[in-house]
Amino acid sequence: MRGADYVIKRTAFAIVTVFIAVSINFVLFRLAPGSAVSNFSRVPHSTPETRLAIKKQFGLDKSRGEQYVLYLKQLARGNLGVSFANAQPVSSNLRTALLNTLPMVFLGTLFAIVVGTLTGVIAAWRRGTGVEGASVGSALAFYSMPTHWLGLMLVILFTGVLPTGGMSNDFLINPSFWTHLKDLASHIVLPSLTLGLVLYGEYTLIVRSAMLETLGEDYILTARAKGLKPWAIVRRHALRNAMLPIATLVALSLGYVVAGAILIETVFSWPGIGRAVYQAVLQRDYPMLQGAFLVLTVSVVFFNLLADLLYFKLDPRITQ
Amino acid sequence: MTDALLRTEDLHVWFDLPRGGTLHAVQGVSLRLDPGERLGLVGESGCGKTTTALALMGLLPPNASVAGQVLLSGEDILAGAEETMRPHRWVDVAMVFQGAMNAFNPVKTVGSQIVEALELHDRATGRAARVRTGELLASVGIPKDRAERYPHEFSGGMRQRAAIAMALACEPSVLIADEPTTALDVMVQAQILELLDALCRDFGLALLLVTHDLPVVAQLCDRAAVMYAGELVEQGSVDELFHEPRHPYTRLLFAATADLYGNGIPVSIPGAPPRLDREIDGCPFRPRCDRAFSRCEHDRPLLREVASAHAAACHLNDVAAVAAR
Amino acid sequence: MSVVLHEPGAVAEPEPDRARGGLVWETIRRKPTAVIGLVVLALIVAAAVLAPWLAPYDLHTPAGPVFEPPSWQHPLGLDDGGIDVVTLLMWGARISLVVGFAATLVSMLIGGTIGVLAGYSGGKVDGSLMRVTDYFLVIPDVPLMIIVAAIWGPSLFHIVIVIGILLWTSTARVIRAQVKSVRERVYVKRAHALGAGHTRIVLRHVLPQVAPLLIANTVLTIAVAVFDETALAFLGLGDPSRVSLGKMIENAFQRAAISSGAWWAIVPPGVLVALIILSCSLIGQALEDALNPRLRVAHLSAHGFRLRPLVGRKEGAL
Numbered sequence: 035m036r037g038a039d040y041v042i043k044r045t046a047f048a049i050v051t052v053f054i055a056v057s058i059n060f061v062l063f064r065l066a067p068g069s070a071v072s073n074f075s076r077v078p079h080s081t082p083e084t085r086l087a088i089k090k091q092f093g094l095d096k097s098r099g100e101q102y103v104l105y106l107k108q109l110a111r112g113n114l115g116v117s118f119a120n121a122q123p124v125s126s127n128l129r130t131a132l133l134n135t136l137p138m139v140f141l142g143t144l145f146a147i148v149v150g151t152l153t154g155v156i157a158a159w160r161r162g163t164g165v166e167g168a169s170v171g172s173a174l175a176f177y178s179m180p181t182h183w184l185g186l187m188l189v190i191l192f193t194g195v196l197p198t199g200g201m202s203n204d205f206l207i208n209p210s211f212w213t214h215l216k217d218l219a220s221h222i223v224l225p226s227l228t229l230g231l232v233l234y235g236e237y238t239l240i241v242r243s244a245m246l247e248t249l250g251e252d253y254i255l256t257a258r259a260k261g262l263k264p265w266a267i268v269r270r271h272a273l274r275n276a277m278l279p280i281a282t283l284v285a286l287s288l289g290y291v292v293a294g295a296i297l298i299e300t301v302f303s304w305p306g307i308g309r310a311v312y313q314a315v316l317q318r319d320y321p322m323l324q325g326a327f328l329v330l331t332v333s334v335v336f337f338n339l340l341a342d343l344l345y346f347k348l349d350p351r352i353t354q
Numbered sequence: 355m356t357d358a359l360l361r362t363e364d365l366h367v368w369f370d371l372p373r374g375g376t377l378h379a380v381q382g383v384s385l386r387l388d389p390g391e392r393l394g395l396v397g398e399s400g401c402g403k404t405t406t407a408l409a410l411m412g413l414l415p416p417n418a419s420v421a422g423q424v425l426l427s428g429e430d431i432l433a434g435a436e437e438t439m440r441p442h443r444w445v446d447v448a449m450v451f452q453g454a455m456n457a458f459n460p461v462k463t464v465g466s467q468i469v470e471a472l473e474l475h476d477r478a479t480g481r482a483a484r485v486r487t488g489e490l491l492a493s494v495g496i497p498k499d500r501a502e503r504y505p506h507e508f509s510g511g512m513r514q515r516a517a518i519a520m521a522l523a524c525e526p527s528v529l530i531a532d533e534p535t536t537a538l539d540v541m542v543q544a545q546i547l548e549l550l551d552a553l554c555r556d557f558g559l560a561l562l563l564v565t566h567d568l569p570v571v572a573q574l575c576d577r578a579a580v581m582y583a584g585e586l587v588e589q590g591s592v593d594e595l596f597h598e599p600r601h602p603y604t605r606l607l608f609a610a611t612a613d614l615y616g617n618g619i620p621v622s623i624p625g626a627p628p629r630l631d632r633e634i635d636g637c638p639f640r641p642r643c644d645r646a647f648s649r650c651e652h653d654r655p656l657l658r659e660v661a662s663a664h665a666a667a668c669h670l671n672d673v674a675a676v677a678a679r
Numbered sequence: 680m681s682v683v684l685h686e687p688g689a690v691a692e693p694e695p696d697r698a699r700g701g702l703v704w705e706t707i708r709r710k711p712t713a714v715i716g717l718v719v720l721a722l723i724v725a726a727a728v729l730a731p732w733l734a735p736y737d738l739h740t741p742a743g744p745v746f747e748p749p750s751w752q753h754p755l756g757l758d759d760g761g762i763d764v765v766t767l768l769m770w771g772a773r774i775s776l777v778v779g780f781a782a783t784l785v786s787m788l789i790g791g792t793i794g795v796l797a798g799y800s801g802g803k804v805d806g807s808l809m810r811v812t813d814y815f816l817v818i819p820d821v822p823l824m825i826i827v828a829a830i831w832g833p834s835l836f837h838i839v840i841v842i843g844i845l846l847w848t849s850t851a852r853v854i855r856a857q858v859k860s861v862r863e864r865v866y867v868k869r870a871h872a873l874g875a876g877h878t879r880i881v882l883r884h885v886l887p888q889v890a891p892l893l894i895a896n897t898v899l900t901i902a903v904a905v906f907d908e909t910a911l912a913f914l915g916l917g918d919p920s921r922v923s924l925g926k927m928i929e930n931a932f933q934r935a936a937i938s939s940g941a942w943w944a945i946v947p948p949g950v951l952v953a954l955i956i957l958s959c960s961l962i963g964q965a966l967e968d969a970l971n972p973r974l975r976v977a978h979l980s981a982h983g984f985r986l987r988p989l990v991g992r993k994e995g996a997l
Binding site: 047050051054055058062063159160161162174175177178179180181182183184186187189190193239243246247249250251252254255258264267268272286288289290292293296297300301311312315316318323324326327330331334335338 | 813814816817818819820821822823825826827829830902906909910913914915916925928932937942945946948949952953954956957960961964968971973974975976977978979980
């Protein structure tokens with residue numbers, strides 16, 4: 035089969051990356067000033083008994099190597115520890131949070147990809163005109179705004195028009211399914227729009243330069259010589275090839291999506307994984323922080339792998 | 355004069371340079387190509403020969419501006435720029451590009467790109483188009499089943515053959531080949547030239563061969579036109595140009611290529627062509643010419659008939675002027 | 680086959696060392712957007728550097744009531760502590776820019792070293808260094824920064840180091856690719872054949888060639904570092920003892936500037952951050968565009984070639 039090697043290689047890369055992230059995670063928290071236990075004991079009301087229990091629970095009486103193996107074993111079972119803040123397993127806390135984050139991030143990214151591709155293509159197509167200037171200018175403007183600040187600006191603009199905090203209206207009592215959905219939809223608009231606008235700026239710039247590079251390729255000249263009309267050339271020849279670098283760069287921007295999610299969820303009190311990170315920072319809830327970092331890394335690596343496989347599907351030249 | 359198949363009349367092309375200023379790349383070129391005729395357009399790189407070829411199909415980039423006429427069977431197809439050019443592309447005039455490495459879109463099969471040309475110009479659709487593509491590939495010596503392959507799976511020579519097959523898809527009357535053999539190794543070059551030769555004969559194609567390779571012109575063409583610094587400096591039959599050149603540049607160019615059969619020691623012409631982003635005073639070749647005289651300094655020579663079907667742009671052909679110097 | 684827009688008579692082999700340094704300046708000068716970027720950035724840097732002399736009020740003494748709206752005395756009003764916002768902006772920009780420049784310096788040193796080392800030595804060293812870079816490129820940096828900052832505790836120095844050691848990947852890749860191509864050029868090989876040492880070759884031949892892209896990359900990294908500082912500060916991980924632009928946004932957010940209607944406490948710092956990032960991006964983009972040879976040719980564009988009426992002499996047609 036064509037490129038089975040490629041798929042295996044990329045998957046292996048993804049697995050190794052996750053492994054490295056896991057190890058960084060382990061090392062970082064061991065490098066922390068004081069041990070995990072002394073950090074924990076900063077939390078008020080911890081008794082010596084709890085401390086001892088924790089020490090045993092985390093296996094801190096064992097050697098570093100053994101600790102690492104123990105850590106990996108627990109991880110493999112999905113055990114990310116227990117949150118300091120609410121004494122719930124970190125994994126179940128994160129699962130709820132992740133499920134809340136995904137639709138918000140998905141809508142924002144979708145908006146960015148659609149609008150960004152459109153304006154990027156138009157900018158490249160209208161190279162050297164005012165249209166390009168306007169398109170690149172507004173893209174750069176949104177790209178330059180700090181994500182959370184843009185969110186706050188939207189809050190100022192839309193207060194009273196759209197809900198600016200939380201995921202649903204807690205005062206709706208026993209709403210019907212449709213009312214609940216409408217309520218959710220109205221809450222998701224601003225956070226998603228914030229992410230969408232920031233990413234749209236970045237994507238426009240990426241798509242524009244990818245398109246410009248493609249329009250300089252020789253096969254575009256061939257297509258013109260064949261008598262194809264300009265838009266047909268863009269549709270049939272340019273866009274498909276421009277999608278290749280776009281796929282990679284969109285994947286690389288996922289790290290940025292994650293950063294955006296943390297800031298946006300903080301602004302809009304969206305009960306997702308980003309807000310979980312924020313609250314873990316405020317409460318110095320290290321197990322939550324560690325777990326959230328792991329979940330975020332794994333999802334970025336996963337979507338990167340997805341982009342790699344998409345690239346493989348789009349480009350017949352990849353064979354090895 | 356009867357209407358030629360393809361003719362240019364005082365064709366000029368300028369490029370706006372990214373750093374300001376304009377480059378006068380083609381300066382009043384008038385060429386003609388009769389049905390079934392093979393014309394070689396030769397010159398050093400940067401002399402405007404490729405630009406002339408692209409102008410014939412209206413394939414110039416956005417920073418170009420054009421003046422003059424391109425007449426296809428008497429009709430000025432340049433008059434309406436892109437709009438009047440497009441209907442003739444591939445149908446009447448097709449082109450094979452330099453180094454066909456990148457002439458095909460890498461993410462589409464070679465066959466589908468030939469089918470695209472057939473369907474676009476209503477030559478065949480669907481299954482019939484695929485059958486026709488197979489025939490076209492077979493006619494250039496590529497097995498039919500290769501149509502399903504991607505360009506990167508072809509060798510350089512095969513890709514150039516496929517490009518030729520694609521150019522023939524709509525049975526054009528003129529084929530423009532821009533350095534069709536550059537970047538190919540010698541054996542493959544010979545094969546491609548033979549293929550072009552055979553196809554022109556079999557299909558009655560008129561060929562405009564753009565190249566810097568004089569032996570190739572000698573092998574393939576009836577007539578040749580020599581360009582220097584954006585201008586035509588001499589044109590005539592290949593034989594006459596070789597044996598009786600009437601422009602010093604042609605003479606030196608042929609001397610520089612040693613021998614049409616590849617023997618002898620090549621010599622180079624000292625100096626470099628003039629910059630085309632400023633007005634040239636006098637004869638553009640004067641600084642490099644071994645026989646320049648006072649008149650060449652300020653008086654620009656025009657292309658004049660020097661023998662039947664042989665023209666050159668050189669004051670040396672003005673007997674009275676030479677006698678008077 | 681493409682239409683090459685070389686100026687005729689230009690020498691094919693570029694001048695090895697001298698020409699490129701001027702290129703950066705030339706490019707910026709020719710692009711109006713880059714000039715705007717440079718001017719705006721220069722103004723902000725000047726205001727930040729001169730803050731101790733130019734700032735109209737004291738940074739620590741309240742100049743009036745909390746959230747006082749803009750007036751002639753205070754063009755941008757007062758913040759949650761009654762401090763003049765213009766004064767805060769100047770001092771804040773100072774810290775933000777220090778973090779931005781210092782973190783960029785750290786990441787340039789790491790990324791530049793790794794890039795030059797990988798590109799110049801090639802082979803196994805290159806392979807393993809790039810593998811490491813690939814892994815780092817995928818790991819999302821902001822969450823990692825948050826963790827490191829949370830563990831180390833908030834301080835300016837920590838923030839600089841954290842941002843710096845997480846931003847080097849793109850620099851390393853860009854530099855490596857450039858170094859690799861420069862290394863293959865004739866004059867570098869010649870210099871090597873003439874017995875020039877590695878350090879000398881890197882300093883005299885490779886660096887001048889890589890410089891324009893390195894500068895473009897630096898400028899873009901500054902933008903990212905300034906953004907990251909703002910993000911960390913917003914999440915409460917900024918240096919609590921100093922005012923940065925990020926800290927100003929955080930303060931306004933925490934102290935309910937929005938619900939108090941005090942837009943002047945929150946809009947200006949964001950605009951200033953956006954201006955810094957925007958001007959860096961404009962300069963960086965202009966340089967990258969100019970340095971990308973693949974953008975020089977366009978075979979297709981909305982407006983095609985133009986027709987010109989013929990003026991001047993006619994030549995005898997054959």
